[in-house]
Amino acid sequence: MAAQDSTLLEAKSVKVYYSVRRGVSNILLKAVDDVDFKVGGGYIIGVVGESGCGKSTLARVLSGIEEPTDGEVLFNGESLRRMSRSKKKEFHRNVQMIFQDPYEAINARYTVFDTVAEGLRVQGVKEKGVVEERVHRALEYVRLSPPESFTMRKPFELSGGQLQRVAIARALVLEPKVVLADEPVSMLDVSVRAEVLNTLIKAKSDRGMGVAFITHDIALADYVSDYVAVMYLGKVVEYGRADDVVSNPLHPYTQAIIDAVPLIGKKFVDRELIKGEISSAMNVPSQPRCLDASLHCGSTRLLPVRREPFSACHGLRIFSV
Ligand SMILES: Nc1ncnc2c1ncn2[C@@H]1O[C@H](COP(=O)(O)OP(=O)(O)O)[C@@H](O)[C@H]1O
Numbered sequence: 212m213a214a215q216d217s218t219l220l221e222a223k224s225v226k227v228y229y230s231v232r233r234g235v236s237n238i239l240l241k242a243v244d245d246v247d248f249k250v251g252g253g254y255i256i257g258v259v260g261e262s263g264c265g266k267s268t269l270a271r272v273l274s275g276i277e278e279p280t281d282g283e284v285l286f287n288g289e290s291l292r293r294m295s296r297s298k299k300k301e302f303h304r305n306v307q308m309i310f311q312d313p314y315e316a317i318n319a320r321y322t323v324f325d326t327v328a329e330g331l332r333v334q335g336v337k338e339k340g341v342v343e344e345r346v347h348r349a350l351e352y353v354r355l356s357p358p359e360s361f362t363m364r365k366p367f368e369l370s371g372g373q374l375q376r377v378a379i380a381r382a383l384v385l386e387p388k389v390v391l392a393d394e395p396v397s398m399l400d401v402s403v404r405a406e407v408l409n410t411l412i413k414a415k416s417d418r419g420m421g422v423a424f425i426t427h428d429i430a431l432a433d434y435v436s437d438y439v440a441v442m443y444l445g446k447v448v449e450y451g452r453a454d455d456v457v458s459n460p461l462h463p464y465t466q467a468i469i470d471a472v473p474l475i476g477k478k479f480v481d482r483e484l485i486k487g488e489i490s491s492a493m494n495v496p497s498q499p500r501c502l503d504a505s506l507h508c509g510s511t512r513l514l515p516v517r518r519e520p521f522s523a524c525h526g527l528r529i530f531s532v
């Protein structure tokens with residue numbers, strides 16, 4: 212993957228394999244398969260791909276919730292595996308995750324105040340006045356204003372958009388350097404999506420925060436992101452500046468998902484473009500979902516075509532670019 216200055220968080224050759232039962236035997240499910248990935252200060256990298264391609268697993272590994280089977284995660288160049296306890300705590304303060312479903316991620320019995328304050332308490336910020344000031348500031352930041360009218364509410368007293376903004380406030384209250392946002396607006400009505408997304412864009416611009424924005428929607432990734440990484444069956448198959456990837460996709464899979472979106476696809480919408488079986492790491496298709504699938508496609512090691520944008524495609528169409 213291309214070099215970006217300001218790299219804070221990095222996955223190096225990360226693999227996450229699960230042993231799953233299938234009938235009478237166990238198979239190895241390659242949820243994330245040899246991924247290199249970087250998040251750096253001041254830009255948003257979109258991670259896009261169909262359901263099941265490994266986006267959430269990659270995010271869990273980057274956030275330190277889950278250990279990779281192989282490869283490593285580095286923060287400021289230091290491997291998570293080798294971090295001392297105090298460094299690990301600093302890592303957890305600096306790398307925050309926003310989950311897809313705020314109703315699941317937020318304790319229904321907690322007030323907004325306790326939800327947002329929890330991370331501060333875990334990090335040892337206990338002084339009442341300081342906690343209150345920081346919680347209020349975080350709520351103002353996500354436009355839950357005035358904060359006093361929200362702090363004592365419980366999740367059921369908030370709309371979906373408000374609750375997701377509480378989830379973002381909970382992440383931002385620690386002033387992290389990196390936020391991993393896993394489909395943060397997919398549960399929200401289209402009408403409130405923009406304001407939630409703009410909060411993340413604002414945090415990037417004002418605070419120089421790095422954001423990995425995970426979505427199955429390439430149009431959304433394009434709207435929010437500076438860079439885009441396209442995942443397919445556990446691998447990053449294409450990477451580059453969002454504009455380049457969307458206007459000039461190098462990988463046939465990227466081409467196919469763009470063409471399936473009427474708004475930004477340049478071609479006539481043709482859902483047949485994504486052919487073959489639905490992708491699932493449980494059932495790796497014998498025929499890749501690609502128009503240009505060739506004999507090369509099953510090769511073990513994917514080759515970068517250009518340094519940036521990067522495409523993992525072996526197709527002749529790509530090599531002749
Ligand atoms: N804990 C787990 N055990 C077994 N399989 C898993 C586990 N977590 C995820 N998977 C599988 O790994 C693949 C990738 O899942 P996920 O990362 O959730 O994809 P995405 O977020 O892109 O939808 C899927 O096939 C999923 O079923």
Ligand SMILES: [Mg+2]
Pocket residue numbers: 266267268393
């Ligand atoms: Mg997911």
